[in-house]
Amino acid sequence: MKQMKSVTLQNITKTYDKGKVLAVDDVSLTIDKGELFGLIGPDGAGKTSIFRILTTVLLADKGTATVDGFDTVKDYQAIRNRIGYMPGKFSLYQDLTVKENLSFFATLFGTSIEKNYDLIKDIYEQIKPFNNRRAGKLSGGMKQKLALCCALIHKPEVLFLDEPTTGVDVVSRREFWEMLKKLKQQGITILVSTPYMDEAVLCERIALIQNGRIMSVDTPQHIIAAYPVKLFAMRANNIYKLLSDLRKNEQVESSYPFGEYLHVTLKNGNEKDTGELRSWAEKQGHTHIEVKDIEPTIEDSFIRLMNEKKEMALPHS
Amino acid sequence: MKQLLVFIRKEFYHVFRDRRTLLIMFGIPVAQILLFGFALTSEVKNAKIIISDNAKDANAQQIIHKIKASSYFLAEEATVNYTDIEKVFRKGELKCAVIFPPHFGNDLLRSGKAQIQIIADGSDPNTAKTLINYLTAIIADYQHQISPAAALPYSIVPETRLLYNENANGSLNFVPGVLALVLMIVCTALTSVAVVREKELGTMEILLVSPFKPVMVLIAKAIPFLALSIANFTLILLLSVYVLDVPVKGSLSLLYIESILFIITCLSFGLLISNTTNSQQTALLLSMMGLMMPTLIFTGFMFPLENMPWIFQAISNIIPSRWYFLIVKAVMLKGLGFEYVWKETLVLVAMTVLLLIIALKNFKKRLA
Numbered sequence: 001m002k003q004m005k006s007v008t009l010q011n012i013t014k015t016y017d018k019g020k021v022l023a024v025d026d027v028s029l030t031i032d033k034g035e036l037f038g039l040i041g042p043d044g045a046g047k048t049s050i051f052r053i054l055t056t057v058l059l060a061d062k063g064t065a066t067v068d069g070f071d072t073v074k075d076y077q078a079i080r081n082r083i084g085y086m087p088g089k090f091s092l093y094q095d096l097t098v099k100e101n102l103s104f105f106a107t108l109f110g111t112s113i114e115k116n117y118d119l120i121k122d123i124y125e126q127i128k129p130f131n132n133r134r135a136g137k138l139s140g141g142m143k144q145k146l147a148l149c150c151a152l153i154h155k156p157e158v159l160f161l162d163e164p165t166t167g168v169d170v171v172s173r174r175e176f177w178e179m180l181k182k183l184k185q186q187g188i189t190i191l192v193s194t195p196y197m198d199e200a201v202l203c204e205r206i207a208l209i210q211n212g213r214i215m216s217v218d219t220p221q222h223i224i225a226a227y228p229v230k231l232f233a234m235r236a237n238n239i240y241k242l243l244s245d246l247r248k249n250e251q252v253e254s255s256y257p258f259g260e261y262l263h264v265t266l267k268n269g270n271e272k273d274t275g276e277l278r279s280w281a282e283k284q285g286h287t288h289i290e291v292k293d294i295e296p297t298i299e300d301s302f303i304r305l306m307n308e309k310k311e312m313a314l315p316h317s
Numbered sequence: 318m319k320q321l322l323v324f325i326r327k328e329f330y331h332v333f334r335d336r337r338t339l340l341i342m343f344g345i346p347v348a349q350i351l352l353f354g355f356a357l358t359s360e361v362k363n364a365k366i367i368i369s370d371n372a373k374d375a376n377a378q379q380i381i382h383k384i385k386a387s388s389y390f391l392a393e394e395a396t397v398n399y400t401d402i403e404k405v406f407r408k409g410e411l412k413c414a415v416i417f418p419p420h421f422g423n424d425l426l427r428s429g430k431a432q433i434q435i436i437a438d439g440s441d442p443n444t445a446k447t448l449i450n451y452l453t454a455i456i457a458d459y460q461h462q463i464s465p466a467a468a469l470p471y472s473i474v475p476e477t478r479l480l481y482n483e484n485a486n487g488s489l490n491f492v493p494g495v496l497a498l499v500l501m502i503v504c505t506a507l508t509s510v511a512v513v514r515e516k517e518l519g520t521m522e523i524l525l526v527s528p529f530k531p532v533m534v535l536i537a538k539a540i541p542f543l544a545l546s547i548a549n550f551t552l553i554l555l556l557s558v559y560v561l562d563v564p565v566k567g568s569l570s571l572l573y574i575e576s577i578l579f580i581i582t583c584l585s586f587g588l589l590i591s592n593t594t595n596s597q598q599t600a601l602l603l604s605m606m607g608l609m610m611p612t613l614i615f616t617g618f619m620f621p622l623e624n625m626p627w628i629f630q631a632i633s634n635i636i637p638s639r640w641y642f643l644i645v646k647a648v649m650l651k652g653l654g655f656e657y658v659w660k661e662t663l664v665l666v667a668m669t670v671l672l673l674i675i676a677l678k679n680f681k682k683r684l685a
Contacts, residue, residue, distance in 0.1 A: 057522055057526060058683060076682075081528045085523060087519050087523065088519075089519035091523050093516060093518075094518070095329070095335065104327050105523070106325070108524075108527050109527055109528060110320065110528055296660060305652075
C-alpha cells in the first residue's frame with residue numbers, strides 16, 4: 001500500500017465574492033483510508049465549500065488537495081471516476097421514479113444495479129417497495145436512502161456525504177448512521193458533514209469547524225477528554241434569571257443554556273464546587289435548584305473551542 | 318455511448334412528465350397558427366354593410382345582387398334615411414353603407430350618369446379602404462357589363478396577378494413567420510431551461526462529479542429537443558397545409574434540412590443562455606422576453622424590414638430567424654431550390670458554428 005491517506009488538504013483557502021467572503025480559511029487535514037470522518041460545524045462554517053473543493057466542482061484560491069492520491073485540480077477527471085458524492089440539497093430527479101433514478105446514475109457511472117447490488121442491498125431493500133414512486137414524492141428519510149444508493153452504486157473509493165441527515169427524522173437518522181458503519185466495513189472511506197453535534201460521536205474522527213477554520217481534529221472521545229475544566233449542569237425555577245445571575249458572578253467562567261439545563265464552568269473549578277454553586281444560588285433567591293457535575297459532550301467542546309477562538313481573535317480586530 | 322442514450326432517455330422522461338413543457342412545446346405553435354390564421358388576419362371577410370335601396374329598380378337590384386354574392390360582405394337591405402345612418406354607425410357594428418338614390422336606374426339609362434353613395438367607417442381606415450375598393454370594383458364590373466367595351470374608344474384593362482399566391486391567401490406570409498418565431502422561442506427557451514434546471518436542483522453537481530464528460534451533458538440535453546423541435550416543425554407544417562391551405566411548393570426535404578439547421582442554431586443559443594444563467598426564471602425571461610420582441614420585429618413577417626431605419630435593418634441581420642424566414646419563404650412558398658437560398662443558409666451555418674463554439678467554451682466543468 002503506497003498511500004494510506006485517502007484525502008489530504010493542505011492550506012486550502014476559499015473566498016467568494018472576489019475575496020470578500022472567507023469561506024475556508026487555511027485548512028489542512030488528512031483522512032486515512034477506510035476512515036469514517038466527520039466534519040462538524042454549524043451552517044455557514046465552510047463544510048460544503050470543503051466538500052466541493054474535494055469533489056473537484058470548486059477550485060480553491062490557495063492550497064492543494066488530493067483525493068485517493070489524485071490532485072483535485074490537475075486530475076479532476078480521475079477523481080470524478082472514483083468518488084461518490086451526495087450533495088447537501090436533495091439532488092436526484094424528482095420526476096423520475098426510484099428505479100429510474102438509480103439505473104440512470106448506475107449507467108452514468110458505467111455500471112449497473114445488478115453489478116454492485118450487494119453494496120447497496122441493505123439500503124435498497126428498504127426503498128424497493130417504492131420502486132415506481134417518483135423521487136419527489138418520497139419522504140425525507142427515503143430520499144436520503146435513495147440518494148445514498150445513487151452515490152454508492154458505482155462502488156466508490158471515497159464517499160462524500162454533505163449533511164446527509166439534515167431534515168431527516170430521528171429514526172431515519174439513526175438508521176442512516178447504521179448504514180454508514182456497514183459501508184465502512186467494506187473499506188470505503190467516508191467523509192460526512194453534519195451540523196448535529198450528537199452525530200459526531202458516531203464518527204471515528206472528527207474535525208470541528210467554525211468560520212472556515214478547523215478548531216480541532218481528533219477522535220470524539222479525545223476531544224471530550226481534552227475538555228480542560230469541570231462542567232456543571234444547573235437549573236432552577238427561573239432559569240432565565242439564573243443565567244443572568246451566573247453571568248454576573250465573577251467566579252463563573254462561562255454559562256450557556258443546554259437543553260433544559262444551564263451548562264456552567266468555573267474559574268479553577270473542581271467537583272466540590274457543586275455545593276458552593278448551590279448555596280450561591282440559594283443566596284440569590286433561587287428555588288428548586290439542581291446542580292450536578294457532568295461529562296462534557298462534543299457540543300460543549302465545540303462551544304468552548306469557539307469561545308477560545310473568539311477571545312484569541314479579539315485583540316486583532 | 319450507452320451513457321449518452323440513457324441520458325437522452327432521461328431527458329425525454331423529463332419532457333413527457335412535465336405538462337408545462339409539453340404545453341409550451343406543442344401548445345404555443347398550435348395556438349399561434351390558429352391565431353394568426355383566423356383571428357389576426359388582415360383580410361376583410363364578412364364585413365357587415367347596409368344597403369339602402371331608395372331606387373327599387375332593376376339596375377339597383379342587379380348591383381345589390383352582385384354585392385350580396387360576394388363573400389366579403391354580410392349585406393343587409395334596409396331603408397335608412399340619411400340622418401339615421403350615423404346612428405347605426407355609432408353602434409360600431411356597421412362597417413359600410415351603400416345608398417342608392419331614388420331614380421337610380423332612370424338616371425343611369427337616361428342621362429348616362431348615376432350616383433351611388435358609399436359611406437365607410439373611417440375610424441378603421443384600412444378596412445374602410447379595402448371595402449370601398451371591393452365595392453367600386455363590383456360597381457365597375459357592372460358598368461362594364463351594361464356598356465360593352467366597344468362603347469369606349471380606348472380601354473386599358475389591367476391584368477393583375479398575385480404571383481406565388483394566386484388566391485390572395487393571407488395565411489401565406491405568416492406561416493414562415495410563425496415557423497421562425499415558434500422554433501426560435503420554443504427551442505431556445507426549453508433548452509436553456511433544461512440545463513439550468515439541473516443547476517437549480519443541484520443535480521448538476523452530481524453530473525459533474527461523474528465520469529460522464531461535462532460537454533456530453535450539453536449534447537444529451539440538445540438531442541431530445543432537436544427531435545421534439547422537428548416534431549414541432551412537422552406539426553406546424555401539417556397545420557398550415559391542411560388547416561390554412563398553404564402548400565409546400567418547393568422540396569420538402571430541403572425545407573426539412575434548412576429547418577433542422579435553424580433548430581440547431583436555436584439550440585446552440587439556448588445552451589449559451591443556460592451556461593450564463595443560474596436560475597430557470599432568468600433563463601426563461603432571457604429567452605422568452607429577450608427573444609420574443611426582437612424575433613417579432615426583426616424577422617420581417619409583421620413589419621417590413623425595408624421600411625426600417627438602417628440601424629434596425631443592421632440589427633435584423635444578427636437575428637437568425639430573419640434568415641430562416643427568407644429561406645422558408647423561398648422554398649416553401651416560391652418553390653425555389655437550394656441555389657437561391659445558399660447565401661442565407663451560409664449565414665445560418667456561420668451563426669450556428671459561432672454560437673456552438675461560444676456555448677461549449679463557456680460550459681463550466683466546475684460549479685463556479
